[in-house]
Amino acid sequence: MYTQMLRCLILSGFFFITSLQGQAEMSSFQDTRGPAFHLDAVNLATPDRPDLSRLNLFIELVYDELQFVKMSDVYEATYDISIIIYDKDGEQVDGKTLQEKVTVADFDETNKRTSYNQSNRTFDLEPGSYKIEATLQDPESGQSSRIKRNIRLQDFSKNELAISDIIWVSEVGVDSLGYVQSIRPQVSDPLKGLSSPSYAYFEIYNPENLSNVSVDYELRREHKKKTVKARLVENVTGEKRIIYFPIQADSLSHGIYHDYAGAP
Numbered sequence: 001m002y003t004q005m006l007r008c009l010i011l012s013g014f015f016f017i018t019s020l021q022g023q024a025e026m027s028s029f030q031d032t033r034g035p036a037f038h039l040d041a042v043n044l045a046t047p048d049r050p051d052l053s054r055l056n057l058f059i060e061l062v063y064d065e066l067q068f069v070k071m072s073d074v075y076e077a078t079y080d081i082s083i084i085i086y087d088k089d090g091e092q093v094d095g096k097t098l099q100e101k102v103t104v105a106d107f108d109e110t111n112k113r114t115s116y117n118q119s120n121r122t123f124d125l126e127p128g129s130y131k132i133e134a135t136l137q138d139p140e141s142g143q144s145s146r147i148k149r150n151i152r153l154q155d156f157s158k159n160e161l162a163i164s165d166i167i168w169v170s171e172v173g174v175d176s177l178g179y180v181q182s183i184r185p186q187v188s189d190p191l192k193g194l195s196s197p198s199y200a201y202f203e204i205y206n207p208e209n210l211s212n213v214s215v216d217y218e219l220r221r222e223h224k225k226k227t228v229k230a231r232l233v234e235n236v237t238g239e240k241r242i243i244y245f246p247i248q249a250d251s252l253s254h255g256i257y258h259d260y261a262g263a264p
Contacts, residue, residue, distance in 0.1 A: 034143030035065035035079065037136045038187040041149050042165040045156040045205050046124045053153035055123040057083065059134060060116050060187040066102060067140035068110040075110050077102045079138050085123055086131040094123050127155035156205060164203040172199055172244055180242045201244040
C-alpha cells in the first residue's frame with residue numbers, strides 16, 4: 001500500500017529561460033500598460049489547519065519600473081498593490097491591499113534592472129479552484145498593470161503522503177544541522193525568466209510517518225526530451241520534510257522548462 005501511495009506523488013512546476021519567442025507566446029497573461037511586475041502563485045499546506053490550503057503570492061518589481069522622487073538626501077518611490085481572490089463562481093472570497101516604499105541613496109540605483117523589491121502575501125482558503133487578480137499602481141505616474149492567474153489549491157486534510165507546489169528560490173539559509181531556516185523566493189514568469197543560482201524548493205507532508213523516501217526529478221524543455229534527471233534519497237522523518245535541489249539555469253538554452261518531482 002505504501003509503494004502505491006508514494007508513486008502517486010508527482011510534483012510539476014515550470015520556469016522560463018527568457019527568449020523573445022517565449023515572451024510573445026505568454027504576453028497575454030499580463031496587462032503591462034503600467035509598471036511591469038512579476039507574480040508567482042504557489043500552494044502549500046496551512047500549518048495546524050488541515051482543512052485549509054495556503055496560497056502564497058510573491059510579487060516582484062524592478063527599480064527601473066518605478067518613478068522615484070528626490071527626498072532631501074535619498075530617492076523614494078511608492079506603489080500600491082491590490083490583490084483579489086475569486087472562487088470558481090466569480091465571487092470574491094478574499095483580498096488585500098498594500099503600499100510598498102522603496103528608498104535608495106543614489107540616482108543610478110533608480111534605473112537598475114538588477115535591483116528589485118519583493119512582496120509576499122498569504123491566503124488560507126478552502127481547497128478548490130480560484131482566480132487571482134493582482135493590480136499594481138504607481139501613484140506618481142497614475143499608471144497601473146494587472147496580472148490574472150488561475151490556481152487549484154490542494155486538499156491536504158487526507159491522512160496520506162502529499163507534496164506542495166515548487167517554489168523557485170535564489171538562496172537557502174540552513175542552520176548547523178542542515179535544517180532550512182530561510183529562503184529567498186525567485187519569481188519566474190515569461191517576462192523575467194530564472195537566474196543563477198536557483199533552487200527548486202518544496203515540502204513533503206508525511207502524516208503516517210513513512211521514512212526513507214526517494215525523490216526523482218526531471219527537468220525538461222517544452223516539446224523536447226528530458227534535459228536533467230536525478231534521484232535524491234530523503235529520510236522523511238516527522239510530519240513535514242523540506243527538500244530543495246539546485247537548478248543550473250545559466251547552463252540552459254532559451255525556452256520554457258518543466259520540472260517534475262515525485263517519490264516512486
